[in-house]
Amino acid sequence: MSLTRETFDFVADLVRRRSAIQLEPGKEYLVESRLLPLAREGGHSGVDAYVTSVRTGRREPDLVAVVEALTTNETSWFRDSTPFSALRTHMLPALRAERPVLDRLRVWSAACSTGQEPYSIAMTLAEILGPSTRTEIVATDLSDQVLNQAKEGRYSQLEVNRGLPAPMLVRHFRRSGADWQIAEELRRTITFQRHNLLDAPPLGPFDLVFLRNVLIYFDLATKRAILGRVHRVLRPGGFLVLGAAETTIGVDGDWERVPVARGSVYRPVHGGTAALPTPRTTATAPTFGVSRPAPTFPPATVNQGVSR
């Protein structure tokens, strides 16, 4: 690895201060691979030279570019398909079973990157729910750059090849030159907004929160704080979906693991903060769809994620 200690420390410190994402020693490869395109683009001999120029120049756009390069994930449609099949076979049936009329469904897709996750959710909802359910997806990310692409809903051939089922492609996309364009009716169901997970969450309540493959970047205290904020905006009967390698267990006791999708789905537990939940072992959908009393919510924290 050719990165100097100074380069790594500067980048890690900048990214931590701007996004709270921790780049531990050992993540040098990540810094190098993500910043190399920017270094080349700027005509620098390598990542060290590029970072040195960013550090001495202190220009805001350069600093933002570095943070964005390190916090943006490559993402595919229906990434790790199990949460989407669980959405279809367990979560939506459970939500339907709990309410006499499911006339409105709100979803938060956090750290949505270039939009593949919220569009995948929208496609699944369109397939399962009829027109009598009004769906609203709030999709947030830290990076303006990725949000702009997400809003536009235009994807290259290589991007649509990544995990998008062909029947979904022909139903929801149209060719637009060399690219593919998402259908307007699907785009209309999604509101994109810039949001930092360290700030107050978007205005709830939500029935579903997708927070996948992002907690892994944070330290324990930050994970706990983020999960606490998600808990406040999630309806008592709602679901939280984490990444396959993530868990609330040992982090925050206010969650109960639902035995679907390889353990990446959780429901909020109310009033029992001390005990850590024991994972359930039986999976008979939708047994967790017990009816609950009408939910009450804390006063909404109005911060639409504009933190600049």
Next chain:
Amino acid sequence: MRALVIDDSRTMRRIVAHTLEELGFSTVQAGDGQEALDVLESGDQVDLACIDWNMPVMDGLTFVTQVRSRQEWRSITLMMVTTESEHGQIVRALAAGAHEYLIKPFTPDAIRDKLDLLGLLPLEEPV
């Protein structure tokens, strides 16, 4: 799991077969649709066929139609792997009985993602 890779380009067959082998498949190759039918007729038990569209002798769409007309081959998963990228062509292939459609050029990850969708990947994620 066994996969039949059908493409008139030997290089392309090798790329697709190599990617599938990395994912734990054994593979058999054919240079056109007719050769591929011969492989199936010989009794080779195949779980997945990756099929190019434009080939001499018998094209991929005809192959798909032929396979779909035979009861004993019903369990074979059919995925087009082709440069044909028009909306209408994808619709045609799906209507003929293809399960998935991958447009060239693609990355090995794209094949993996499609197999995940088709339920053809070995379970390897942590519980």
